[in-house]
Amino acid sequence: MSKYWSSMVKRTEPYVPGEQVEQLDIVKLNTNENPYPPSPKVKDAISVEMERSLQLYPSPTADELRQTIGNIYGLTADEVFVGNGSDEVLAFSFMAFFEPGKVIRFPSVSYSFYPVYSKLFAITYEEVALNDDFTLRVGEYFQSEGGVILPNPNAPTSLYAKLDSIELIVKNNPDQVVIIDEAYIDFASESAVKLIQKYDNLLVIQTTSKSRSLAGLRVGYAMGNRSLIEALVRIKDSFNSYTLDRLALAGAKAAFEDEVYFKESTGKIIATREKTMGILKGLGFNVLPSQANFVFVTHATVAAETLYLQLKEEGILVRHFNKPFIENYLRITIGTEEQMARLVEKLKKLV
Numbered sequence: 446m447s448k449y450w451s452s453m454v455k456r457t458e459p460y461v462p463g464e465q466v467e468q469l470d471i472v473k474l475n476t477n478e479n480p481y482p483p484s485p486k487v488k489d490a491i492s493v494e495m496e497r498s499l500q501l502y503p504s505p506t507a508d509e510l511r512q513t514i515g516n517i518y519g520l521t522a523d524e525v526f527v528g529n530g531s532d533e534v535l536a537f538s539f540m541a542f543f544e545p546g547k548v549i550r551f552p553s554v555s556y557s558f559y560p561v562y563s564k565l566f567a568i569t570y571e572e573v574a575l576n577d578d579f580t581l582r583v584g585e586y587f588q589s590e591g592g593v594i595l596p597n598p599n600a601p602t603s604l605y606a607k608l609d610s611i612e613l614i615v616k617n618n619p620d621q622v623v624i625i626d627e628a629y630i631d632f633a634s635e636s637a638v639k640l641i642q643k644y645d646n647l648l649v650i651q652t653t654s655k656s657r658s659l660a661g662l663r664v665g666y667a668m669g670n671r672s673l674i675e676a677l678v679r680i681k682d683s684f685n686s687y688t689l690d691r692l693a694l695a696g697a698k699a700a701f702e703d704e705v706y707f708k709e710s711t712g713k714i715i716a717t718r719e720k721t722m723g724i725l726k727g728l729g730f731n732v733l734p735s736q737a738n739f740v741f742v743t744h745a746t747v748a749a750e751t752l753y754l755q756l757k758e759e760g761i762l763v764r765h766f767n768k769p770f771i772e773n774y775l776r777i778t779i780g781t782e783e784q785m786a787r788l789v790e791k792l793k794k795l796v
């Protein structure tokens with residue numbers, strides 16, 4: 446702490462991301478990245494862009510990328526906002542739609558960035574408890590004072606809430622914005638995007654970091670009524686006109702255009718997830734019914750922290766959260782078939 450720090454810096458409690466390692470022999474199952482590379486078309490598009498005009502600023506409005514995303518989801522470009530990873534889009538959304546002094550709500554077990562943004566922007570929040578099976582208490586999000594944010598599927602629980610539950614929450618907050626953070630939706634059933642035409646208070650946020658294998662490129666996006674999108678643009682343009690660089694714009698567009706590759710790689714991850722869930726259950730784990738690219742598990746006899754540390758020693762990184770209610774759980778990202786086989790082989794010795 447320094448006397449030169451602003452009150453904003455003093456009140457922050459920064460988010461701590463999962464460990465990033467450069468060692469190639471580590472099996473990295475701790476930050477929900479995609480184990481497969483992006484579509485080869487991404488690399489081609491980035492190479493072309495590199496040869497073109499890096500001396501010039503990128504498009505501040507990212508029209509082409511917004512149009513490409515809009516085409517996929519049946520929206521117009523002005524119903525789409527793009528930003529530097531969905532974390533940035535989330536941060537802008539807190540600024541654009543949540544008000545200091547008005548209490549927002551999110552689940553008590555949820556994405557750990559929400560309390561961080563709340564503190565940063567001086568927004569008060571209420572953490573809504575989950576049921577014992579980690580499902581949402583839908584009615585407790587109704588008539589919020591300041592708005593609602595929740596991930597669907599939830600992280601780190603991996604559980605998906607059906608669209609009619611999401612719709613009830615949106616419908617019962619008619620004067621507030623409800624943000625659905627769909628970072629993992631492509632591994633689940635239905636997106637809330639289809640509700641956008643019906644509700645002008647719904648903002649859906651997605652990312653290219655998971656299902657499109659572009660965590661390293663940092664491209665996230667929000668979809669909603671054009672007046673919500675306009676609010677996000679106003680925040681962005683008061684902060685940094687060029688949040689996405691030329692390579693990110695070109696690479697993300699190519700990823701969205703390769704629907705075949707996208708379907709194939711998400712399909713592979715879902716198949717590996719289903720197989721892994723079965724094997725882990727056989728090893729005595731309680732496995733939550735995942736609709737994400739990770740599983741959330743607890744073992745009948747061996748403590749999660751012990752397993753986390755022992756796996757780490759064996760060169761396998763998974764995520765353990767030292768937090769109430771979930772301290773005996775591990776979040777394990779779904780990797781390739783080979784990576785999961787290595788995990789299972791080690792677990793068989795440890796449990």
Ligand SMILES: Cc1ncc(COP(=O)(O)O)c(C=O)c1O
Nearest residue numbers: 530531532556596628652654665
């Ligand atoms: C629920 C949730 N939302 C958002 C993000 C951020 O994704 P990104 O900033 O890479 O788009 C993550 C990343 O793990 C996440 O788990």
